[in-house]
Amino acid sequence: MRVHFIAIGGAAMHNLAIALHKKGFEVTGSDDVLFEPSVSRLNKYGLLPKEQGWYPEKITKDIDAIILGMHARVDNTELLKAQELGLKIYSYPEYIYEQSKDKLRVVIGGSHGKTTITSMILHVLQAAGKKFDYLVGAQLEGFETMVGLTHEAPVIIIEGDEYLASPIDRRPKFHLYKANIGVISGIAWDHINVFPTFDNYIEQFKLFIDTIQSGGRLIYSQTDEVLNNLVAHDDNNIAKLPYALPKYTIENGITTIISDGKKYPLQVFGEHNLLNMEAARLVCEALSVNTADFYNHIQSFKGAARRLELLGKNDTSNVFKDFAHSPSKLKATIHAVKIQFPKRKLIACIELHTFSSLNKNFLAEYSGTMDEADSAIVFIDNKTFIQKKIEPYQAETVTKAFSKKDILFFNDPQYLLNYLNSLKIANSNLLMMSSGNFGGIDLTAITNKLIKN
Missing domain, CATH: 3.90.190.20 (Mur ligase, C-terminal domain)
Known part of the structure; x- marks a missing residue:
């Protein structure tokens, strides 16, 4: 497969480019502005464009897929050339789905906590020796890149952003993954430049629930009134699993989970993180990691980058x-x-x-x-x-x-x-x-x- 990235320097885009390169794809790309750490990471794998800018001559009929980043504009010369040639153009969430449509897809959505919940799941699955692919919105300890794609992993864990997919695809990213297991951490109005009213914003989560595959699961925070109301009025053929705060204590600045008579001291703290942890626990339980093993593994979780x-x-x-x-x-x-x-x-x-x-x-x-x-x-x-x-x-x-x-x-x-x-x-x-x-x-x-x- 030969793929070309328009706006390869984006946080998700350059990580996806590296992931596909590791998977054996022929990868090229362009961008008019490139910053660290994208420059060093792309250069390490020989994917750094020789010159910054847009070069429509790079767009040829033998390209199997164009992956379009949000940084590009609708009048981008490479995009126009790709459209002229009739090439298949994907947003990066569309291409993530294309690479994972035969896998079990876990998609973590919500106005807050997405990165942390995703990071907790990845941390526990890695500690438990599970095989998985992933897309997460932060650099994590123990993971070289923010995207991992393999042929053999049976499951993919995806952080599902509600922001727009690409300049020519105005759908929220998390609508495109078609989750088998969906998570919603809460709903609090954001992205006012795209969703001008709270009702319009809430509607995006209703549509996300509609994309969860029949027979799938929705894991959601029952502490969020808006979210609870949304779930109560949903009639999709999916299981609905609420979560709330676990039993815990705080002593000398250390938060300790209490479960089944056992104590599990944590390296993270805050009620929001404890709620995130319960969402992650229910996902891991669905992936055959029991509660005791989950809490044992989560004790070594130090948090996602820039999150407390x-x-x-x-x-x-x-x-x-x-x-x-x-x-x-x-x-x-x-x-x-x-x-x-x-x-x-x-x-x-x-x-x-x-x-x-x-x-x-x-x-x-x-x-x-x-x-x-x-x-x-x-x-x-x-x-x-x-x-x-x-x-x-x-x-x-x-x-x-x-x-x-x-x-x-x-x-x-x-x-x-x-x-x-x-x-x-x-x-x-x-x-x-x-x-x-x-x-x-x-x-x-x-x-x-x-x-x-």
Whole structure:
């Protein structure tokens, strides 16, 4: 098989390219902008384009499949050439399905926790010696790439994003996998630039449930009222398995699961992670891993990259980095740290970076989300407004939306850096949350300075 990637440098795209190369495919690709780690990874396997840019002469009739990334535009010259030649054009989720249509497909959906649930499942299956393929949205310890495809694995574990499949396919990605086992972790409005109303957003999860194959399973959080209502009105021929919080204790900053009279201390914490764990447990149970073995294996799970990642600590303080950016994720992450360390002050900083979080009409969704933080900071890099072509707004707009007294606002990375460096964090935890990079601030350097003071 010969496949060509248009926009090969994307996070999922370059990992899929490597996975297909390892499977024996002839892989080529193009992109007009390439960044690390894509550059190094593609170069390692001889897949890095010699020159950046689009070259329609690369598109020839002997290509079996074109895989189109979201970064490309509808007027991309390579895409136009492929359409002119009548070549088969796939989005990457469509091609993942093409490679897994004869396997058992587990698809993890939901507004939050997708990466963590997927990561937990992969961690346990690997520890249990199971064969599986996978697609996950973060780099995981013990896995070289974010996509794994083989001929022999009987099952594939897929993180099912609800964002759009490609520039010419406006369906959410998780609709395309046709799950045999589907997971929904919860529903909290996101991607306002694509789904302008909450009802429209909810509809995408209803359609996802409709794609679960007849006789399949839906595993869902019964703690989510919106999701519970959706499932209650569903009449598809599938089994519906709810999950809730397991029995647990917190002592000296360690969360311990209690199951069948046995104790299993964990390296992760937070009610949201315990819920994620129960979703993963039910999936693994469906894949012949019993509860005791699941909990034994999950004890060594350290978390997915950038999900409550511990940057550094001393005897009285921890510094965490987290991917939280939507209102539900922000609130859950702050609650997790506060409950885990109730005697410590919590300093929480959120960078608003996504289209949804920066949308002036969406800001009110953040009301009350930082109330549990003892000190709250909101950061928006002024350059992000420019890059995303969004009209900047004043500090008062942000602080009013969050509805928290004494909340701090910064729109310049240097001012934020100066403030962070001035902190005294004895008997405190610092929680830095963003899907961006805080304007290029070196969080490792800040952490090293703070925990030594």
